[in-house]
Amino acid sequence: MGTSGIGKLPRWLVAFTAACLFLMHLPVLVLVAFSFNSSKFAVTWTGFTFGWYRRLLERDDILHAVQASLIVGVTATAIAVALGTLIALALARHRFRGRTVYEGMMYVPIVTPEIVTGISLLVLFVFLRLPLGLTTIIIAHVAFCVPFVVVVVVARLAGMDENLEEAAMTLGADEITTFFRITLPLLWPGILSAALLAFILSFDDFVITSLVAGSGSSTLPLVIYSMVRRNVEPSINAISTLIVIATSILLYASDRMSRRNEPANA
Amino acid sequence: MGNAGGSAGTSEPARTHGFRRRALAWLAPRPQAQAWTLLAPGTLWMIGFFLIPVVVMCAYSVMPRGEYGGVDPGFTLEAYTRFLHPVYLTILERTFAIAVATTVLCALAGYPVAYTIARSGRWRSLLLFLVVLPFWTSFLVRTFAMIFLMRDTGLINSWLMAAGILREPITMLYTPFAVLAGLVYGYLPFMVLPVYASLEKLDPSLLEAAEVLGARPAARFRRVTLPLSAPGLIAGCLLVFIPSLGSFLTSDLLGGAKELLIGNLVQNQFSTARNWPFGSAASFILMLLVLGAVLIYLRLRPPDSARGW
Numbered sequence: 029m030g031t032s033g034i035g036k037l038p039r040w041l042v043a044f045t046a047a048c049l050f051l052m053h054l055p056v057l058v059l060v061a062f063s064f065n066s067s068k069f070a071v072t073w074t075g076f077t078f079g080w081y082r083r084l085l086e087r088d089d090i091l092h093a094v095q096a097s098l099i100v101g102v103t104a105t106a107i108a109v110a111l112g113t114l115i116a117l118a119l120a121r122h123r124f125r126g127r128t129v130y131e132g133m134m135y136v137p138i139v140t141p142e143i144v145t146g147i148s149l150l151v152l153f154v155f156l157r158l159p160l161g162l163t164t165i166i167i168a169h170v171a172f173c174v175p176f177v178v179v180v181v182v183a184r185l186a187g188m189d190e191n192l193e194e195a196a197m198t199l200g201a202d203e204i205t206t207f208f209r210i211t212l213p214l215l216w217p218g219i220l221s222a223a224l225l226a227f228i229l230s231f232d233d234f235v236i237t238s239l240v241a242g243s244g245s246s247t248l249p250l251v252i253y254s255m256v257r258r259n260v261e262p263s264i265n266a267i268s269t270l271i272v273i274a275t276s277i278l279l280y281a282s283d284r285m286s287r288r289n290e291p292a293n294a
Numbered sequence: 295m296g297n298a299g300g301s302a303g304t305s306e307p308a309r310t311h312g313f314r315r316r317a318l319a320w321l322a323p324r325p326q327a328q329a330w331t332l333l334a335p336g337t338l339w340m341i342g343f344f345l346i347p348v349v350v351m352c353a354y355s356v357m358p359r360g361e362y363g364g365v366d367p368g369f370t371l372e373a374y375t376r377f378l379h380p381v382y383l384t385i386l387e388r389t390f391a392i393a394v395a396t397t398v399l400c401a402l403a404g405y406p407v408a409y410t411i412a413r414s415g416r417w418r419s420l421l422l423f424l425v426v427l428p429f430w431t432s433f434l435v436r437t438f439a440m441i442f443l444m445r446d447t448g449l450i451n452s453w454l455m456a457a458g459i460l461r462e463p464i465t466m467l468y469t470p471f472a473v474l475a476g477l478v479y480g481y482l483p484f485m486v487l488p489v490y491a492s493l494e495k496l497d498p499s500l501l502e503a504a505e506v507l508g509a510r511p512a513a514r515f516r517r518v519t520l521p522l523s524a525p526g527l528i529a530g531c532l533l534v535f536i537p538s539l540g541s542f543l544t545s546d547l548l549g550g551a552k553e554l555l556i557g558n559l560v561q562n563q564f565s566t567a568r569n570w571p572f573g574s575a576a577s578f579i580l581m582l583l584v585l586g587a588v589l590i591y592l593r594l595r596p597p598d599s600a601r602g603w
Contacts, residue, residue, distance in 0.1 A: 033415040045410035048403055049424050052482060055439030056431060058449055062442070071452040111336035124329035137344050139588055141540020143557045144581045147564060147573060148347035151354055154364065171343040174336055202318050232432045235542050239564070249434050256438050256547060265442070268435040275430055 056272060063265035080266035090267065093251040097231055100162060100247055104169035105226040111170070112177025112226075113219060117211075119178070120185035137175045145172060146239035153240060160242025168240045169233065173226040180225060184218025217285070224282045228275060348581070355574035363568040373575035382559070382576075389555040392470070392545075393538035396477040400534045401527065403478070404485030408526075409519075411486070412493035422490070429483045437547050440476050441467060444548070468550030476544040481537055485530035492526025493519070525595065532591040536584050556580045 034042060063081075067074040084090055118124065119131060137145065149168050150160075158164060192214070196206040212219075234249040241250060248271075255264050321328050355373050357365040376382065411421045428436065443449050444466040451463035466472050496519065504514045542557035549555070554562075556576060563573025 034410070034413070034417050037410055037413055041406055041410050045407045045421075048407050048482070049421065052428055052479070053424070055443055055479070056428070056436060059435070059439040059442055062449075071447055071449060072456075111339055114332040115336040118329045118332035122325060122329035122332070124326050124333075127329075130333070135588075136585070137340065139536050139584055141537070141542075141557060141580055141584060143540060143542045143560050144348075144351075144577045144584075145344070147560055147577045148351040149343065150564065151351045151570070151574065152343070152347040155350055167343055170339060174340060178336075202315075203321075204314060204318070228430060232434065234434050239561075249432070252434055252438070256434075256441065264438060268432070268438060271432050271435055275432070279430055 056268075059265050060269045060272065063262060063269045065262060068261060080262045081270075083263050084266055084270075087263075089246070089251055090248070093246050093248045096162060096245055097248040100165050100169060100237075101227050101230040104166050104173060104230045105223050107166075107170045108173035108177050108226045109219060109223045112174045112222065113181050113215075115174070116178045116181035116185060120182050121190075134175050134178050137172060138179075142172075142233075142235040143239075146236035149236070150239045160240055161245045164240045164242070165237055165245065165247065168236050169230040172233070172236060173229055176225050176229060177222040180222040181215065181218050184215060184221075188214055220282055220285060224278060228278070351574045352578055355571055355578050357571055359569050359571050363564075363570055365570055370571075373569075373571040376572060377575060377579065385554055385556060385559055386579075388553070389539060389557075392473060392477065392555065393535050393541075395474055396481065396538040397531050397535045399474070399478045400482050400485040401531060404482055404530060405489055405523075405527065407482075408486045408489035408493055411490055412496075425483050425486045425490075433480060433543065436480060437476060437543055440472070440479060440548060444472055444475070467548060468553070470549070470553055472548040473545050473553050473555075476548040477538050477541060480544060481534045484533040484537070488529040488533065489523060489526040492523045492529075496522050528591065528594055532587060535587055539584055539587070540580055 062073075064076050064078070065073055066077040066079065115134075119127065124130075146168070149164070149171070153160060153164050188211075193206055193210050196210045197203075201209065232249060233247075234253055237247050238250055238253070241247065248267075252264060252267060255261075255267075321331065354365050356369055356371060358368045358370050358372070360366050377386075407425070411418060411425070414421055441448070445451075446463040446465060446467070448467070450466070451460065454460040455463065466475075500518055500522070501514055504518050509517065540557055541555060542561060545553055545555045545558055546561075549558075557580070560573050560577045560580065563569045563576065567573075
């Protein structure tokens with residue numbers, strides 16, 4: 029990398045990139061800044077306040093929605109990670125008929141627009157007369173998270189040394205012991221990043237959730253959406269800021285953890 | 295195998311141990327069964343909650359409309375013939391135009407950004423982090439952030455008016471411009487990352503060779519860098535085009551009623567219009583368009599990038 033450096037690039041290119049990156053972050057930065065603004069009309073800075081955050085705590089609907097989102101996120105992530113990791117193991121470690129086709133099919137749910145996935149699930153749930161609620165939300169979230177888990181875990185498995193597993197088997201461990209004592213510990217960072225991705229996808233999902241939620245149960249994005257629709261009070265800025273902070277903490281933690289477990293060569 | 299049941303004295307672990315041994319012994323000579331044991335749970339879930347729903351949705355699209363939502367038994371292609379009405383063809387056209395415009399703008403902005411990052415030396419990981427960060431930030435929050443900036447009483451208008459540049463606020467929200475800006479803002483990282491990946495793999499000695507052979511910087515870019523990064527650019531275009539085509543939230547929150555896209559049409563049929571067959575048909579058409587885009591991509595993709603994006 030000795031030959032490359034930002035100093036060798038044309039000025040206009042560096043300036044253009046800086047402007048793009050700045051614009052990519054400006055909206056959220058402004059949003060965060062104005063969550064501490066005391067004016068209700070949010071356009072001019074009238075003073076610093078934590079008032080909008082305090083207002084959030086008074087709203088039962090938001091607290092309930094956070095609870096619902098956490099229940100859905102944790103449950104859906106756990107199921108999706110289990111199912112997805114098993115599929116990834118089969119794809120990366122086993123030869124079976126139709127493997128290439130299977131791998132290709134895994135991308136179909138990923139590229140399918142959320143609105144299509146959501147509508148088709150709604151139609152199915154109504155057809156089966158399943159009552160809409162947390163259960164249907166969890167079912168839907170697992171369905172859209174599994175393919176992402178597969179992609180992430182397959183990538184991790186591809187970079188793993190198969191010799192260690194073979195050595196364990198040669199030394200007399202059966203497949204299950206080998207899996208729990210060799211494969212799983214090595215795979216842990218991959219599973220962790222897959223879980224993080226699944227949780228964030230689930231926690232953030234609005235389109236599919238809004239279609240399969242029914243009227244009784246609201247996750248956080250549903251409540252935020254109705255707040256955005258109804259009005260503009262700075263409480264939305266406050267809740268948005270909290271989401272941004274929570275996501276950053278999760279990302280940072282997962283980065284730290286996967287680095288600690290990363291083998292030296294990866 | 296030793297540690298599973300060995301330490302416990304009761305017969306319970308021994309029995310599971312025996313079952314486990316028998317199961318593994320049965321599976322050992324059967325690689326197909328081994329693979330499908332692992333695949334089965336997830337595959338069944340995806341069949342039950344992705345494939346079957348899509349099939350049921352297709353079935354609904356060819357059934358007569360029920361009076362209070364839902365469908366009545368029977369067969370009709372009414373939903374699809376209705377789509378040929380100019381009103382709906384306009385929506386289709388608009389969706390397509392907006393998706394193409396988003397893709398072109400993302401390519402024009404994203405390529406230089408990716409190029410700079412790939413050549414930025416020690417700044418690289420920081421810049422890459424800045425590109426990835428919005429990808430992890432809630433899409434709903436980011437869309438709201440755009441409203442906060444663009445509405446009539448929003449930040450852009452109030453600053454421009456305070457600075458004396460504007461007398462009256464310009465209407466940005468609920469226009470095609472707002473939808474386009476929201477989509478470009480939302481999907482730019484999808485363009486930058488694959489282009490960056492292909493530029494990063496580019497062997498610098500090829501550029502040196504071109505230089506030695508007398509190619510000027512513009513020619514080096516056009517004849518070496520651009521063709522070699524084409525796979526990343528094409529992948530980026532697909533990754534931007536697909537979600538733009540199926541976008542719902544952006545046009546719902548930033549676009550007005552005049553900026554209806556297919557995604558919004560689908561949702562309307564299930565929420566207010568209560569025409570499930572027509573909504574299912576629109577949804578199915580949207581899915582076909584997306585899969586069509588993927589197939590075109592697979593055709594365009596050079597054979598050497600056979601795996602992954």
